Amino acid sequence: MLKAVLLDIGGVLHEDGRALPGAVEAVARLQAAGLALRFVTNTSRKTGERVHAELRELGFAVEPAQIFTAPAAIKAHLRRHGLRPYLLIHADLDPEFADLASDAPDAVVLGDAAERLDYDRLDAAFQLLQRGAPLLTVGTNRYFRRDGALHLDAGPFVRALEYAAGIEAVVLGKPAEGFFRAVLADAEVSPEEALMVGDDVECDVAAARALGLEACLVRTGKYRDGDEARAPGADCEDDLASLVARRFGDGRAGRRGRGKGC
Known part of the structure; x- marks a missing residue:
């Protein structure tokens, strides 16, 4: 029986600062059905506090403890x-790590750092990796959607540093199994009792399916034609x-079915 729903945030609940049509009401209906909701995101441009504030501003009744971010x-x-991290992250994420010591760094943290992803910073990270520092990353997402277009995410830069240093990154957000298991443990459910809803076919949907969760790909956000295949x-x-509307329209949790085009 379905007991929990994991919802990706960007591209599923909102896009470009606006709630997607019917999303606020859909979340409310899931809550009314008695399901444990967890909101999961790899965003590396916002602190957890900011993610929560934005969701509340858009009308989503979300508690801070329900939000799980890769950072x-x-x-x-x-x-x-x-x-002690060498932080190659977006400036807006700096407050998330402000209370950590970063002198004499012995680990590299890589996210979607935007204009900070320049040669000098990437090379500094490479030097640390050559000396044995682990490479920690939010995820391997290839791109994200903003202002109607796809933009490079952290994944391509993770792969570049892995290739250069001959190492493998430690992924601590989606699609890492540990991230999903931590969310499931918090909700006190098994993989078979949970549904993952996302717009990223690799990091949201395929990763969840590999772990035994039910999954649904939505055709919003970064979805592209043919992803369902x-x-x-x-x-x-x-x-x-x-x-x-299809699965919980009658107010009963756990009704199964398949959407069109699958």
């Missing part, structure tokens, strides 16, 4: 292992509102 997972990892076994819906 927060990286911060917990740094503290757990006593690491890369997510065998997953449902597909036009948007979150369509999914919720």
